[in-house]
Amino acid sequence: MGICAEANLYPTMNAEDLLRMIDVLHREKDISKEVLFLGLEEAIAAAVRKRLGVGEDLIVNIDRSDGEISVEDDEGEYEFDLEDLGRIAAQACKQTFLQKVREAERDVLYDEYETRVGSLINGTVQRFDSDNLVINLGRTEAFLPREERVRGETFSPGDRIRAIVLEVRKEGPRVRIIVSRTHPDLVRRLFELEVPEIADNIIEIRRVVREPGYRTKMAVLSQDPKIDCIGACVGVRGSRIKAVIDELRGERIDIIRWSDSLETLVMNGLKPATIHLDNIYADVDNHAVVVVVDEDQQSLAIGKKGQNVRLASRLCGWDIDIKTREEFEAEGFGTSSADHPKRDSPAGGKSGSEDPEGGAADAQDPGVQSAELKPIPEKSPDTPGETDSSDSGEASSRAAQAGAEN
Known part of the structure; x- marks a missing residue:
């Protein structure tokens, strides 16, 4: 509370000064005038009761238009002047009123920022x-x-x-x-600032998963078939994604195309490794996926210390096990996809990854796990996704993103 406003509540204050004080507090603290009037009435009533030694039936009313103070009890209503309180009672009244103002200011701030959770x-x-x-x-x-x-x-x-x-x-x-600064929604909100198509709900961020400080995978979906969702997020010469990377102090960001097909989403999520749809086997009962890769693609699919497959698993919502063809056959799984029924739709959510640098292993140790925090309300509801991904569109956006990071 400003010093000027604090110093005004004294026995010499007249009705005009009282109204002026209420107006100043209202403008400075953004507290409603009614709350201030009620707080002042309670403070004066407490001081009057103490001064006169009367019961709780005594109440104080302040006229909202002219600032006149009246006191009412069982015997009726009569006019009252602050000068009748005396300096000691007026000081106690002032302290009580300031406490009411602080509580009201706290409530205003709480209401303001409580609605901004997730922002x-x-x-x-x-x-x-x-x-x-x-x-x-x-x-x-x-x-x-x-x-x-x-x-x-x-x-x-x-x-x-x-x-x-x-x-x-x-x-x-x-x-x-x-x-x-570790929550996945930080990445989401930064892209909403940089990409107008996301703010306009033309492009939807379906899921974001992070290992803060190291790598993020974000899956996106375009509601307009004429707009390339990955290219729009990357921007011309990587300008949009570069702004987000700079804010995150160099954290690597992979953007992929969302798909309602589990196999396609797993394939996209494990990029830059080259995965064939026929080599993805879903175990619906165990909510797990076995992905068979060529030996030269195994390290890319797993990533440094398992980072790539770990993020892809969280992105899809399924456990992912990477195996070479030899390991797959040696464990008795066989090569027939008929023995391994596939799931046509993935677990809902948002995230994705399009590797901008060709999938080189990360140079940093992903020791920091993505924080599992209290949920923050999502801005975008789940909507049906695409059933396939455009390799040509992703390849062009990968090149643009690599240019931005370089």
Whole structure:
């Protein structure tokens, strides 16, 4: 509360000053005038009861138009002047009113940020508080805990930062806002900023999976057959995806085309490895998929320390086991696809991966697991997807994305 507004609640305050104080608080704190009037009425009533030694039946009313104060009890209603309180009672009244204002301000902030859970916010790094990074949002502060920070990222006071609002809760007279830079929805919101077709719901992000700081797979689907969903996300010469990669401090982003066919989605998710649809065997009972690959494609399909297959498995929602033809036959699976019924539709969700650099093994150790956080409401509902993927469109967008990263 401003010093000017705090200093005004004294016995010498007249009705005009009282209305002016309410108006100033309303504009500065964005608190409704009615809430302020009610809080002031309660504060004055408590001071009057204490001053006169009367019961709880005494109530105070403030005229909203002229600021006149009236007191009412069992014996009737009569006019009242703040000067009748005395300085000590007026000071107690002031403290009570300030507490009401702080509570109202807390409620306003809570209501504002509670509706922004899952949204992107911009702030300035202010200081470190134990393991938390304190971010200045203007009217309030947000906290970025250590577990919600990407390993290897460093910030200094004064740095600009973007994050996702993860949780908002009341703690006494304050509102505590928890933000995250590891949540998959950070990637989603960044692409919504960079790609107008996503913001306009022409392109839908079906799923995003991350190993923060290392790699992300994002599956997209175009509602307009004339628009290449992968090319639109990559941008001309990789301009759009490069902006997102820069914000994520160089995190690798793979974009793939979503498909409602499990086999096609698995094939796309395991790129840059070359997979043939006839070599994908789904075990519906165990919710698992066996993928047979050539020996020269096995390392690409698995990725460094299993990163590629791990993300592809989370993308599809099925366990994926990579085997060479020799391993597949040696374990007695046989070569007939008739013995291994396939599932025609995958588990719903969003994510994907189109490797922009030809699928070279990652140079970094994906030691940080993607955070399994409290769910944030999705903006896009599941809709029927495509049943196949365009290799030519993905190849061209892969080249554009590689150019952006280089």
